[in-house]
Amino acid sequence: MWTLGAIGFTSPLVLGALLALPLLWILLRAVPPAPIRRRFPGVALLLGLKDTDTETERTPLWLLLLRAAAVAAAIIAFAGPVLNPSQPKVTPDLPLLVVIDGGWADARDWPRRIERARLIVEEAGRSGRTVAAIRLTDTPARPEFQTAQPVLDRIAGLSPLPFDPMDADWIAALPEGGFETYWIASGLDHPGRSDLLAALQGRGPLRVFETARPVVALAPVAFKDGAVQIRGLRQPAGTQMEVDVAARGLDPAGIDRELARATLTFATGKTETEAALNLPPELRNRLTRFEMAGIRTAGSVTLTDDSLKRRKVALIGGSAGREGLLLLSPTHYLRQALAPVAELIDGSLVDVLKASPDVIILADVARLTAEENNGLVKWVDAGGLLLRFAGPRLAASDVARMEEDPLLPVRLREGGRALGGAMSWGSPRTLAPFAETSPFYGLSVPAEVTVKAQVLAQPDPDLAARSIAMLEDGTPLVTRKALGQGQVVLFHVTANAEWSSLPLSGLFVQMLERLAVSTRPALPEAADLAGQTFAPQQVLDAFGVLQDPTGLPGVPGEALATGQPGPDRLPGLYAGEDRLIALNVISPETSLAPAVWPANVPVEGLEAAQEQPLKGSFLAAALILLAADVLAALLVSGRLSGNLAARLGLVLALLGLAPTEGRAQSGDDAFALTATTELRLAYVVTGDMRVDGLSEAGLRGLGQQLFGRTTVEPAEPIAVDIERDELAFFPFLYWPVTADQPLPSVQAYGKLNEFLRTGGMILFDTRDANTPGGTSAEARRLQLIAAALDIPPLEPIPTDHVLTRTFYLLQDFPGRQNGTIWVEAAPPDAEQAEGMPFRNLNDGVTPVVIGGNDWAAAWAVDERGLPLYPVGRGSGGERQREIAYRFGINLVMHVFTGNYKSDQVHVPALLERLGQ
Template sequence: MTGLGALGFASPALLWGLLALPILWVLLRAVPPAPIRRLFPGVALLLGLADETQQADRTPWWLLLLRMAALAAAIIGFAGPVLNPEVKTRGAGPLLIVADASWASARDWPRRAERIGAALAEAALAGRPVALLSLTDPPPARLVFQPAAALAEALPGLQPQPWEPAAADWPALLPEGQFDTLWLSDGLARESRGDLLAALQARGTLHVAEPEGLVLALRPATYADGALRITALRSGPADAAEVVAIGLDPNGVERDLARVTAAFGTDSAAEAVFDLPPELRNRVTRFEIAGSRSAGAVALTDDAVKRRKVALIAPGAAREGLELLAPTHYLIRALEPSADLIEATLEDALLTSPDVIILADVAEIAAPDRLAEWIEEGGLLVRFAGPRLAAADSAGDPLLPVRLRAGGRSVGGTMSWGTPRALAPFPEAGPFAGLPIPPDVTVRAQVLAEPGPDLPARTIAALADGTPLVTRAAFGQGAVVLFHVTANAEWSSLPLSGLFVQMLDRLAVSARRAAPERGDLAGATWVAERVLDGFGDLADAGSVAGVPGDRLAAATPGPDLPPGLYAAGERRVALNVLTPDRVLARAIWPAGVTVEGANAPRETPLKGAILTLALAALLADILATLAVSGRLRGCAPGLWCWSWR
């Protein structure tokens, strides 16, 4: 098909007929119109008179112009005009269709599916065998060319996936021999496609169809300096992107909680800062780029951005100059960067609806019934031992996971150790599983639990001799956890170590500081609760298998590890499409590769419309000719009569 810009012609040779229009204009101007006959008796008086000057009548210019337009429209119509003609991939032999089919392809997927369908239809007419390859699907054992009609039936099942294409896995699976390739690119630069690109060029002609628009995406959200921060990325020119924070309202209905515009300026990345009150911040479940339907334009949130409200209750203020001995000193240092702390009386703290309440060596609880009701409704109570709790009678305290012996054990005490005791490895089924234990963490004193049938099941951390160090029990929808040592360094060196912070994190007392590391997730099996599809929609995970924590921390999304929200007990980790260091750039193709825009306007045949216009012009010419010659007349019975000329 020959084209003139956005206009193409199926039979361009017929356009040479337009050169005859000026000649036809001259001829029609030279030939006068047909004479008009009139009955007029007085004409007899003119007989015999000589008319020395004769002037022939001429066809009106507007009528000539109408005839020229009708003829020109007919010539153009029969030439087969097409608006925005598609580049055809005609050829002989097998055709391989490669689709990135990634999250970046989702924004205009219907157009891509149409392009693949058109290529299959063209191959079917030419009798070419076709193979369809999706780079986001697991590689098959063997790539087979088959009739185009068979692939066309399976085309609706091809969908974009919410992860990066694995182009590096495919070069070894390409069949031998020559074949042409149509590659539907997502428009992003990727180093992994180099080997596949070279292999395809070596086997035949490579034709690339990629979008002309830009790709927008989001990195995972972080919490810093009292605000939620998220970075928007662009692959091409864009002034700004509107980022929407989405979460649940008090009725459980998903709503837009806030909108912030990220201005790019001259950079390819822009940060959107959401300064939200804690009540709104903890409701945010994900961020989206407004108007962009793609998994890459969605960033799920997890424990890393949900700062819990933690109430710290201590028996009394620290004495001046002895801050290090204060029961809450190390708790404040451990929790302040990642939690909203409330230091008040227990009655006042309950009024603020905290997520966690920590009692540091509190033996007598001021409002036990209200506290018990709060726990049963889903609250987490964490208690630390101390001299007061060791001296109290635990038999009358219902808010302990285990019964305690009076007194306790310490180095040099009645039930003394010869030396401080180290910690035993954490149980595999407990919340601390997989955490490394520093060798310098030792315990010098503790409160002892009374033996009982439930004690082993409620022990989630123990000393090397098997003595419980941390116990836990469920209370309604909540739980009570007891550290059998003090919250300061008086009885152990645990509060001085990083293990102390990690244990609080595992108990969901605080938000995770940043992106999870292998040690943060190790020792637990993480089960997908909800997963993203290629278009950025969340759905139930279904039968997705559980993932070991160390693999979840190190892996990137793929067919066997879809992006989504993963849970282990009370903890939640979001596996997002983009990594924190991801950048976007336009794909650059080597010389010799034909590139077309996959988002180009659709091909529109104009032959029917232009021939209809030509026919209408010819009908108008007939009516105008009758009118000029005086033969167009009519009469409405009983009303009026009319005639031309």
């Protein structure tokens, strides 16, 4: 492509025809020929005669220039002019490799990255270059250079993946020979990025495209100092920035909703910040994830697992063998191991049962009262975990000698077993490796852990199955049995160091974690998870949306312990036999690092001026000039007389304007008939086929509910183009906002403002469960769109707004999500009338309702009337969908009836007047 300033030409050789314009000058100057002057003696006979057909001696200069301009416009049109052409900056004869990071950090502006890649490939195709494209999050495979169209098709179907690019792995897969590289980067540094950069520079010229927008992420939360610690990351550092973080989880009804909110404030020049969230244990244990408001990336979401939950553990044990010796206390080592990771409860057994603990630990407690025994059995049967430790009292008692005690996993022998001492025949025993069926499987057994004494189990048929830890001689060390929905576990040694060195070792803490007594660490050791396979429960996509792991295999525990997502282990929640592990994109130790590019590598932004073909404009100009030439020729020749309107109509017909006008008028009439013959709900087209299809399906579902429940009987919904269509036909418009939606023209804004002033309502849906002041791309786009609209002051919908009671009584207004909605603010003097439950807010319909709850997705149905998208979970989700339908019905009824219910404040005065 040859360029001239901001205009390029796809066929520049055609411009050579402009050199023929001087020939046109000569030709037009020679035609028509000059009249021949001859003397005729009878010229007197011609005096007084008028010649109706005149012929000029030469073509006038202005007509000559007009014809030259018409020909020049036609020549330029066939040269393929393009406004703002993208053009190669370096050697055009090299193949072109387009490299896209394709990781989670690219998700925030993925459409812009794909658009930039498309423009690059299209320009390469016009230049006749071969192209290849790679995504660095894919499994490395050597690409092949080919024509542009297959590459365009592949790029159109790409999506970001929820992990970091694998830069180092792609070095060996680069194409052979020299090529030029266009790298669309995320702006973050990754391991191996410098090596890949050097390899690409060694093959040819390199150009980088990245956005200046900061990458913002959320590190996994941690419980510290009695609060949930939230750490935010951004790169690069910039001015002060605030980001809201929503803590989401299941409410008592099982509905996923926001349970708490915190604000992260990045100071100027800082890349990290922290905030603390104080929550009661009951609420904290319900949390499932934290997400940054308005930022749709996998890095802006952090999932929670067992590491955040603090289990309530009741410690009950006898006093120390010698008064004042703390280290001999039966519960001292348990308290030291559990205090940082659990909420400890003290008191009598009867009292702690009332607190509904998760775990009860009995340290050398032999006998229980009948009330304690019955209460403990019921508690375990309901799902509790009873953990018991042996000791001198249990060894000396006759509990579970002849018959099995329900609160002990096995029958015990009288006395005990002493190993290693003056009165024993043996030496202290070490632990045997844990069996595969044991919950402790995979834990390494330190050689220094020995057992000097223990209580022995009676030989029973179930003894082997109930033994989950053994000594090297095969003697059971830890036994377990199920009791109802709960379980009973017995350590056959004391909880202090009197009988064993086990409580002094790290193995003791790991065993408590495996038994779900204490909270699991956020990043477990590989050995702690060895030998286990974790099944994915939910996984995150690159946009931070949880999805079902359809067809994904289980992941070995050792791989999860690395804490790094990849193609074979997507970020998400993974469940094992006894624990749930969250694998997040950002690990606790992660800090975002900026990508640093050499000085000789050009770096550009993602923004590119859109190419605009000008061929049609130049052809139209050529036709207009030729039409003007026809009129000028008639004028010069004196033939522009008679029915001038007929001749002008003929010219317009030749230009094709009259038929077009007829077609437009016909199309407008058809649209008007469709919109007015039946009541129809309308939605604003965005240009995104998926969003527009969802809007149509959503209004179809809402229309069916209106038809079945009210007297409103709408026909099929209709799409409205605000640039072209008349808006006065509709009382209500549903407007889904997309991040790349073009701004309306001046004429469209005029129609929209007139629509709002004359009683129309627009429901703006950013689909991000945020207010318009949010930081999402959709919310920012809505701010730009709404800047020129005549919108009154807004406020979060008050509890006494008419929308809460137009048809149904409502407190929430959910769609597929549930967030705050904004309506016209109440007048400053709005007061509640005596005896009335609500204020007289305003006399008209609120012109706009703004929210981000994705109502169309909750309303959407297919052709059979079945819901297209899930909402929530189970019965709670269906209840949320029902509330979404009720909100839609209230909205439509509010549009049609206005604030008629608020007018009830005038009823007492009207009755009083009637009485008078």
